[in-house]
Amino acid sequence: MTGLASAFRVLAAAAATLLAVTAAAPVAQAKPEPKAPDEFVALRSVDPTIIQEMRYPTAHNFMGVPVDGYRRPLCILTRPAARALHRAQTRFLKQGYSLKVYDCYRPQRAVDHFVRWAKDLDDETMKGEFYPRVDKTRLFADGYIAEKSGHSRGSTVDLTLVKLPAAPALPFPPGQTPVPCYAPQAERFPDNSVDMGTGFDCFDTLSHTDDPRIQGTQRANRQFLKQTLTDAGFVNLAEEWWHYTFKPELFPDTYFDFPVARRSVAGH
Secondary structure (H helix, E strand, C coil), X not given: CXXXXXXXXXXXXXXXXXXXXXXXXXXXXXXXCCCCCCCEEEHHHHCCCCEECCCCCCXXXXXXXXXXXXXXXXXXXXXXXXXXXXXXHHHHHHCCEEEEEEECCCCHHHHHHHHHHHHCCCCCCCHHHHCCCCCHHHCCCCCCCCCCCHHHHCCEEEEEEEECCCCCCCCCCCCCCCCCCCCCCCCCCCCCCCCCCCCCCXXXXXXXXXCCCXXXXXXXXXXXXXXXXXXXXXXXXXXXXXXXXXXXXXXXXXXXXXXXXXXXXXXX
């Protein structure tokens, strides 16, 4: 019995040592998600009348999959940019139109996802709709994809106009036969916006705001959008009729990576 008791004492001592070491070891914890600075707000808190059709949390975009970092279909912007959109929306509403946003703040992890996709030359799932005339090897050289985006600074927005009363926006049916983004409006995806000559995110020179081939009602719609937003303090990117940045930017040199989620701007 003496030998057995001695063995139990050794085992008990070993167990106590193991418990002490385990207790002293640091507990691994998940890194908390970054939150937005106080200067960022959800657009709906500033203007709930602006229509939101956020494309990147869905599969209806040029990659064909939801984009990293978009937890909710939510437009987040710096407060000055959101207030400027509200001023523009007030003018549009008086004339029977509403703004509709496709994308607002974009986290850096989403931009990184774009870059990874662009480098995968075998993935051309959405080519037929979004870049039918562009070789995927040219996406970086032609400026369609870049490693940094002004959207990540928080004052850039992609948008269009909708004639009121707004027709219902139809869901995107996966697997449908793709129609080029520059096809006549009646043939393109049934977006409920006015005719701008191409769809949103159309990788084509026809998307250049002042492309001379865009005439008539399409050109008038682009100029109507541009003039009103310019009056509100926004600057258009000449290569994309839908892309506007409010100036001066609050964060001209900072590229944020907090997720697009309600908690990112909770309490702002």
